Amino acid sequence: MRRFFVLVRKELKELVTAQMLLPLALVIIMFVLLGNVLEGEMDRGREAQPIGVADLDGSVLSAQLTDALSQGNFEVVALEGVDEDTMAAELAERDLSYGVIVPAGFEAAVQRGASASVDTYGVVRSFSLNSLGQAETLNAVVGAVNDAMSSRLIAEGMPGSNPAVVKQPVANVEHVIVGDAEAQASVESVYGFITSQTTFIPIVLFIVIIFAAQMIATTIASEKENKTLETMLASPVSRTALVMSKMVAAGTVALVSAGAYMIGLRSYLGGMSGDEAGPFQSPQGATSAIQELGLGLGSVDWALLGATLFMAILIALAIAVILGAFAENVKAVQSLIAPLMILVLIPYFLTLLSDIQSASPALRAFVLAIPFTHAFMAAPNLYLDQHQQVLLGIGYQAIWLAVLVLAAARIFASDRILTMKLSLRRSR
């Protein structure tokens, strides 16, 4: 055991270098900076947006429309003497992104029962999501104006009636059922909560698996190339200790990196959602429903989630050890690691985009045969209290891990560690 820890220490010394730490730190700093920039943009988007309003009608109704805009998070800038021909120039001169013209005869048209119209202007300065959000807000305000106008017309035309009931006579009281539990909430809000809790797991797992696998395969290829492996193979350390020390060191570095990535990703996603507390909060109003549905993770759930994620990382490392043993040199590692990346990408995208459980039997069997699938599926299954599936997945992963570690140790204990070569260059 002493020699094992000596080897782990050596591996860590070799792995944790400035060349390894610098890109990691840069990625995290970039995530945090991007998160802050996005959060700033989102905050700017939430601020009252200036909008130029040219009221050519000058009526009570047009004044009500202007009020509706003010209540809809717009800062109304009255534009005097502006019409359709001069609106664009006026918006440019005042550096405004939005403009509205309420044409003459607006109130008269409404009172006649005819369709009235307003002209809205949006100045496109970029194609960012933020700009799209502002445009949507403008549409929502026009919608609110329509709502107010129609309510007024209903009240005038159908005295004593409730305009809201007339406009939407059938109300939808949404119920969500999860297993045996039922709660009054929308499917969308529950889905949003689960997604916010689980989206980051496959992203981080994918990054960590690829990062760790490349790291360990590179160290093995480098040891073969430098012949430091030969000196180690002739020294009094067991082959299993050699393999395991590499896996433990790479796994440790990968886990620490995963933690760092998660901090960066949390900041980034927090910035995207505009939520200072991060993306992992339950949506407002859905909290009580989520409690009623029992959609929470207990300590056992977290332990199971950790176990399946760690298994996935160890399996990737064991595969990488074998692939690294094939590598003739460090350059060959990138190509050799490609099959592992595909093996991780398939369940990553399939679990992200579709429901594996309802897939065709052939596709389902294929995806479930990939050991990484069980790690990607674990979090949603745990939220749905499907512990048996998670446990079966961990058991299946354990079998894979045992077989792979055994195979890796056998390769290291045989001639194959030196004789097994897969050169992807054309042989001369």
Add this chain to the structure above:
Amino acid sequence: METEWGCSMAEPVLRVEALRKNYGQLEAVKGIDFAVEPGEVFALIGPNGAGKTTTLRIVATILRPTEGTVMVGGLDVASQSAKVREYISYLPEEAGAYKNMTGESYLEFVADIFYTDPTRRAEALARGRELTDLGERLKDKCGSYSKGMTRKLLLGRTLMTQPRLAILDEPTSGLDVLNALEVRDSIKSYARSGAAVLLSSHNMLEIEYLSDRVALIHEGRIVDTGTPADLKERYAAQSLEGVFAEVAR
């Protein structure tokens, strides 16, 4: 009388009998026999692809023999490889060191692998530092070393544990004259302390200077064995290079 590692004092440190090694269809070693006595420097010489490195790797327990017996101090390298590794040290041809470790931490790492006793560990480290002769440069990372410095570090690493059998593949490969001379002196004085050295080299002058006995290996077979003087006389050659040329033809 037996040594601490279980073999009789009369036994050679290394005994190779009817050794064969195949890589698939390729027969790299075709049944060779030789023995290395304590305090002896035994050299394998032969052209490229003759089977020298394969033989050294089998003795170093890295490769498994296809047929035959290789005994190190009475221990079988195939079935008792873990025990054999306690008593040998192997220096591969053109090997490197861990680039991100300093020379000092590399020697410490090797000492930690071999020793639990702090006194023996410290003694081994002191020997390693002396053998490398790198002085203050031991504090620098191995990645910054020249080829000669790396080779001296690795030779220090190989001999600091005082192996009963040192296996050296092209020990002075790529070194300049002065560095090569220092390395040869270290090997020679190490063998005089009673340990056995099995080496391979393409440098015939080096072989002549270092070796007590030489085995000429060609196409996987040992063609002849003897002291450098015996071989020169037998092949009527002025130098070992002449002997080598005669055998290679």
